[in-house]
Amino acid sequence: MAGLARRWEEASRQRNATLNSADRILLASQVKELDKEIEEAEKELAEMDAESDDPNRRHLDFEGEIHQIDFGEVKERIRALISEAEHDGEASLFLLQNSIALGGKWCLDAIRHELTQDTFDFKSHPIGFTPNDRRDEYVILDRLAGRLNVEQVNDDLDRYAHEVVDRLCASIYIGSAVLIEIHQWDYFHHQERVFKWFIETFWVRLARSFRAHDKRRNAKLVVVLVADTTAPAELLLAHCCDEMSPNAEKMRMLPLRNWTRKEIERWLSKGAVKWGDGQTIIEMADLVYNASDQGRPLLVYEALRKHVFNKR
Secondary structure (H helix, E strand, O other): OHHHHHHHHHHHHHHHHOOOHHHHHHHHHHHHHHHHHHHHHHHHHHHHHHOOOOHHHHHHHHHHHHHHHOOHHHHHHHHHHHHHHHHHOEEEEEEEOOOOOOOHHHHHHHHHHHHHOOOOOEEEEEEOOOOOOOOOHHHHHHHHHHHHOOOOOOOOHHHHHHHHHHHHHHOOOOOOEEEEEEOOHHHOOOHHHHHHHHHHHHHHHHHHHHHHOOOOOOOEEEEEEEOOOOOOHHHHHHHEOOOOOOOOOOEEEOOOOOOOHHHHHHHHOOOOOOOOOHHHHHHHHHHHHHOOOOOOHHHHHHHHHHHOOOOO
């Protein structure tokens, strides 16, 4: 299965990078065949898993399905974006704050899940930084350039941004969905300056280029800035738009919150608990909720690992 996935990624990367139409058709056919092979392999694995009560298997299922506890508001926004994209495409920039504490990685799983349900051509570009990086505008473009096979430009920020935007838009086709995750925003030394450049220069250019793209029909472009802390209020005031009057060239907030006892109970009743009865589900939901500071997503995860899946 891992070998098939690597072959699919390589063929998909080559298809997105090539400018030769004949090569693109050949590579697209290759990707389609690999999709079928992966689908068949996943079906066989699913049939094997369905016959097994292996706790390790259930733990892996839990890891992949925890996003279904909630994120309802986030899913509604992505579904609205998908609906609005039907004719002229849609591009949106989101900010996700307090990612670690409030389950940001599962929120991103929920976004991926919604986007992949509506396309045969999903592209994901997660990028991040380390404390040793230069931590300025160039490092964002360097990471994106690495994902898009763009040659680095070290002395002209505007030209560099232009080339990254052009290559990104060239990779978008009718009906495709692109998710860009930019992690570790907390690492930047001059957050206000980098935010201002990213939104007012890079994002505005990208959003306008997308709207001018002749293959944008039913295409979805979603960019998520991920921070583990809360951005200063003045930054949010300057660069975020109100949900009641959205602005395609500004940033929108992704609402994260604690999970309720009822949401945890409903999720547990989908098959996570393999013993006891209905009362067992209620008692386990109470335990997880109370042990997680009233539904703090990261603590819910740890409580589920310990009390339901016996992982310590």
